[in-house]
Amino acid sequence: MPTEQELEQFLATASAAALEAGKLQKERLWGDFAIDFKGDIDLVTEVDRACEELIISRLAAAFPGHGFLAEEEGAKRSDSRYKWIIDPLDGTTNFAHGFPWFCVSIALEFQGELAVGVIYHCMMDELFTACKGGGAFLNGRPIRVSTRTPLRRALVATGFPYDVARDNENNFANFFELQLAARGVRRAGAAALDLAYVAAGRLDGYWEVKLKPWDVAAGTLLVLEAGGRVTNQEGAGYTVYDHRILASNGGIHDEMLEALKRAGSAR
Ligand code: IPD
Ligand code: CA
Numbered sequence: 001m002p003t004e005q006e007l008e009q010f011l012a013t014a015s016a017a018a019l020e021a022g023k024l025q026k027e028r029l030w031g032d033f034a035i036d037f038k039g040d041i042d043l044v045t046e047v048d049r050a051c052e053e054l055i056i057s058r059l060a061a062a063f064p065g066h067g068f069l070a071e072e073e074g075a076k077r078s079d080s081r082y083k084w085i086i087d088p089l090d091g092t093t094n095f096a097h098g099f100p101w102f103c104v105s106i107a108l109e110f111q112g113e114l115a116v117g118v119i120y121h122c123m124m125d126e127l128f129t130a131c132k133g134g135g136a137f138l139n140g141r142p143i144r145v146s147t148r149t150p151l152r153r154a155l156v157a158t159g160f161p162y163d164v165a166r167d168n169e170n171n172f173a174n175f176f177e178l179q180l181a182a183r184g185v186r187r188a189g190a191a192a193l194d195l196a197y198v199a200a201g202r203l204d205g206y207w208e209v210k211l212k213p214w215d216v217a218a219g220t221l222l223v224l225e226a227g228g229r230v231t232n233q234e235g236a237g238y239t240v241y242d243h244r245i246l247a248s249n250g251g252i253h254d255e256m257l258e259a260l261k262r263a264g265s266a267r
């Protein structure tokens with residue numbers, strides 16, 4: 001792992017880039033911007049692309065030689081020990097519709113291990129940050145996962161993949177089981193913010209299928225550093241390159257696993 005001082009420097013630069021990109025998102029929301037289609041319901045706006053360019057240019061200027069894995073541009077300099085994993089605008093469908101629920105997500109991996117995570121929700125001016133081993137913070141104040149149990153009293157969240165209408169692995173059976181077992185299930189449309197909210201104790205759990213590393217990298221580190229648990233949906237070790245994530249406050253994790261198992265047998 002890099003030294004504490006180095007981590008602080010990475011975190012400061014990523015935070016500044018996230019704030020700058022968030023400012024741009026806030027200025028452009030509810031205005032005119034071009035929208036392209038990546039799939040039949042999978043959008044990308046010119047603001048997604050502008051934010052990604054901005055973030056990569058700031059990070060590349062500060063840390064020449066570091067690698068990148070970014071949603072719109074893909075991988076660059078993949079032989080570096082450092083890899084910035086970037087979702088310039090998580091919640092693009094919301095953004096394109098003027099639904100103000102989206103964020104910037106930036107993580108740094110060092111030799112395959114999550115080292116830094118930053119999520120910025122510009123509409124609430126909330127910056128969630130974490131460094132490996134250093135705890136998790138919201139606007140500089142420490143955050144912890146909730147202590148709420150059992151699942152019946154918990155508020156959890158999920159989302160659905162863009163190929164929901166074409167593939168059987170569409171998360172509906174899971175949604176059904178969790179909606180029956182929990183106090184409530186939210187589906188707000190920004191995976192990174194769902195994870196940040198688990199870290200901050202505003203949600204008690206979160207699961208989803210078919211996410212990409214840029215959706216989950218920063219949020220996974222935030223949940224772990226806030227004292228939560230992150231596994232795959234069989235309860236085994238999870239990496240951001242895996243297919244199915246389950247993140248929680250720890251206390252409701254096993255009950256969520258059981259609900260997902262029930263859904264699996266119903267699939
Ligand atoms: C999406 C959001 C959404 C999740 C999708 C993601 P995007 O990311 O995180 O909540 O359900 O699976 O692809 O496209 O808005 O960056
Ligand atoms: Ca995303």
Ligand code: CA
Binds near residue numbers: 048071087090091092
């Ligand atoms: Ca995105």
